[in-house]
Amino acid sequence: MSETTTAESAERRVRRRQSRRELIVLAAVEVFREMGLEKATLEAVGERVGLSKASLYYYVRSKEELLGHVVVHVVRAQEEALARVLDAGGPEERLRAFCHSHVRIICTDPVGRVSAQVALSGIRDDVVRRPLHEYMSRLESILRDGVAAGVFRDMDLRIAQHSIIATLNAVPLWFSPEGRLSLDEVAAQVSGLLVDGMLAKR
Amino acid sequence: MSETTTAESAERRVRRRQSRRELIVLAAVEVFREMGLEKATLEAVGERVGLSKASLYYYVRSKEELLGHVVVHVVRAQEEALARVLDAGGPEERLRAFCHSHVRIICTDPVGRVSAQVALSGIRDDVVRRPLHEYMSRLESILRDGVAAGVFRDMDLRIAQHSIIATLNAVPLWFSPEGRLSLDEVAAQVSGLLVDGMLAKR
Numbered sequence: 001m002s003e004t005t006t007a008e009s010a011e012r013r014v015r016r017r018q019s020r021r022e023l024i025v026l027a028a029v030e031v032f033r034e035m036g037l038e039k040a041t042l043e044a045v046g047e048r049v050g051l052s053k054a055s056l057y058y059y060v061r062s063k064e065e066l067l068g069h070v071v072v073h074v075v076r077a078q079e080e081a082l083a084r085v086l087d088a089g090g091p092e093e094r095l096r097a098f099c100h101s102h103v104r105i106i107c108t109d110p111v112g113r114v115s116a117q118v119a120l121s122g123i124r125d126d127v128v129r130r131p132l133h134e135y136m137s138r139l140e141s142i143l144r145d146g147v148a149a150g151v152f153r154d155m156d157l158r159i160a161q162h163s164i165i166a167t168l169n170a171v172p173l174w175f176s177p178e179g180r181l182s183l184d185e186v187a188a189q190v191s192g193l194l195v196d197g198m199l200a201k202r
Numbered sequence: 203m204s205e206t207t208t209a210e211s212a213e214r215r216v217r218r219r220q221s222r223r224e225l226i227v228l229a230a231v232e233v234f235r236e237m238g239l240e241k242a243t244l245e246a247v248g249e250r251v252g253l254s255k256a257s258l259y260y261y262v263r264s265k266e267e268l269l270g271h272v273v274v275h276v277v278r279a280q281e282e283a284l285a286r287v288l289d290a291g292g293p294e295e296r297l298r299a300f301c302h303s304h305v306r307i308i309c310t311d312p313v314g315r316v317s318a319q320v321a322l323s324g325i326r327d328d329v330v331r332r333p334l335h336e337y338m339s340r341l342e343s344i345l346r347d348g349v350a351a352g353v354f355r356d357m358d359l360r361i362a363q364h365s366i367i368a369t370l371n372a373v374p375l376w377f378s379p380e381g382r383l384s385l386d387e388v389a390a391q392v393s394g395l396l397v398d399g400m401l402a403k404r
Contacts, residue, residue, distance in 0.1 A: 038240035120322045122375065156383070158376075159391050166372030167365045173324065174364045181358070189361045197399020 021059050024049055025069045025111070032070070032114045037121055042066070064125040067118050071131040074115040077105050078135070091146030092195060098142060099191035100184075102168045107175055107183055116169040136161050146198070153200040164194050223261050226251055227271045227313070234272070234316045239323055244268070266327040269320050273333040276317040279307050280337070293348030294397060300344060301393035302386075304370045309377055309385055318371040338363050348400070355402040366396050 027048040031040045042063055046056040060066050081101040089097075106112035119132055139161050146152035167190060175186055229250040233242045244265055248258040262268050283303040291299075308314035321334055341363050348354035369392060377388055 036240045038238045117324065120372065120375070122319065155395065156391050159388065160395060162372065162376045163369045163392060163395055166368050166375070170322065170364065170368030170372075173322070173368070174360075186361065189358050190365060193357065193362060193365055193399055197395055 017059065021069065024051075024056070024059055025066065025073060028066045029070060029111050029114050032067075032117075033110065037067070037114075037117055037123070062127070064123070064127050067114075067123065067125075068127040068131060070111055071115050071118055071128060071135075073111045074105060074109070075131050075135050077109060077112065078102060081105065091142055091149055091151045092199065094142050095146065095152075095198070096191045096195050098139060099164065099168055099194055100187045103171050103187035103190060104183065106169065107172050107187075113172050116172055119165065119169045136165065139164065143198070150200055152198045155198065160198065167194060219261065223271065226253075226258070226261055227268065227275060230268045231272060231313050231316050234269075234319075235312065239269070239316075239319055239325070264329070266325070266329050269316075269325065269327075270329040270333060272313055273317050273320055273330060273337075275313045276307060276311070277333050277337050279311060279314065280304060283307065293344055293351055293353045294401065296344050297348065297354075297400070298393050298397050300341060301366065301370055301396055302389045305373050305389035305392060306385065308371065309374050309389075315374050318374055321367065321371045338367065341366065345400070352402055354400040357400065362400065369396060 024045065028040070028045045031044045031048055035041075035044060040063065042056060042060070043053060045066065046053050049056070051059075060069070078098075078101060081104070082097060085094075085097040085101070106116040118128060123129075140157055143152060143155075143157050143160055147154055147157070171186065171190060175183065177183065179186075181189070226247065230242070230247045233246045233250055237243075237246060242265065244258060244262070245255060247268065248255055251258070253261075262271070280300075280303060283306070284299060287296075287299040287303070308318040320330060325331075342359055345354060345357075345359050345362055349356055349359070373388065373392060377385065379385065381388075383391070
């Protein structure tokens with residue numbers, strides 16, 4: 001076998017493994033929504049994608065690792081959404097865009113909804129919490145910039161981050177698509193409440 | 203048997219039933235914390251208090267009813283805490299007291315912690331949600347008074363209520379008693395963030 005062929009097939013293997021893992025994450029999201037985070041099992045996910053426990057184990061080693069992949073999926077979706085808007089403005093506009101886009105993703109993407117449940121659960125496993133921490137640090141940098149620029153008032157950044165994320169992640173618990181306000185109107189109002197609360201008094 | 207005796211024993215029976223149910227709720231809280239809301243079973247609660255399933259059924263008919271009792275316990279604790287402070291001030295002070303006291307209860311009372319988990323979970327059962335709705339309507343009346351008095355800005359009261367409650371209920375997820383700030387300092391900061399965000403611009 002020539003070197004090129006070996007490299008090509010290795011690359012193809014990696015790609016196939018990734019796309020298989022994406023499918024597993026999507027199947028897991030269905031299982032998590034049907035059975036709940038606590039009751040869901042790797043076996044049930046394996047059945048959904050037609051893999052034995054041993055074969056599934058090649059792609060994912062624990063339920064917690066699977067939840068971690070769910071969170072990562074949402075972090076990526078948020079990154080893509082924000083890449084289109086974040087350069088547009090100062091800290092106030094960036095925070096507003098962050099909040100609005102977060103609400104949209106967790107209310108419209110089934111993966112996002114499970115990810116919000118994970119964040120609001122008491123799950124402490126490091127493989128799940130790590131991507132959440134990364135996500136929080138993105139929010140922290142927006143807040144820090146805003147405080148430094150005098151746009152936001154001087155506040156405890158950790159408390160502000162957690163309060164913002166909790167408010168956003170709870171939206172799917174009470175938002176109804178049949179309600180008086182559309183998702184975008186709700187997202188705008190929630191973002192407004194959060195952002196206005198942080199603005200420095202002028 | 204004289205009428206007095208019958209009335210007395212009926213009263214005693216009611217009292218005994220109530221205090222037994224209080225014990226069951228406390229045992230249930232331990233089971234919920236150890237097994238998680240989803241995995242916990244009535245059987246496990248019965249074992250904890252030494253009651254057969256049939257005997258337990260005399261006091262409580264479902265896990266959801268038990269969760270409802272947990273929430274009611276916290277609603278009462280909050281009522282008692284607020285009765286001491288609510289007359290003290292206007293809408294701003296009342297909202298601040300509501301937030302501060304809520305955080306204290308759910309972070310210090312094990313029943314409160316489970317109740318916050320219930321509120322952040324997707325549990326939709328009516329017997330669980332009813333006391334939560336009552337609690338929300340108390341918060342709504344504070345907000346409504348504040349808007350009417352021009353202390354709070356004109357906002358969507360439903361969105362404001364849900365955002366406040368979610369922020370408060372999430373505090374046990376990130377607060378650490380070993381952290382830099384005490385529980386009262388954290389409660390004050392979270393309350394400040396929420397209340398300041400609602401104040402009308404002057």
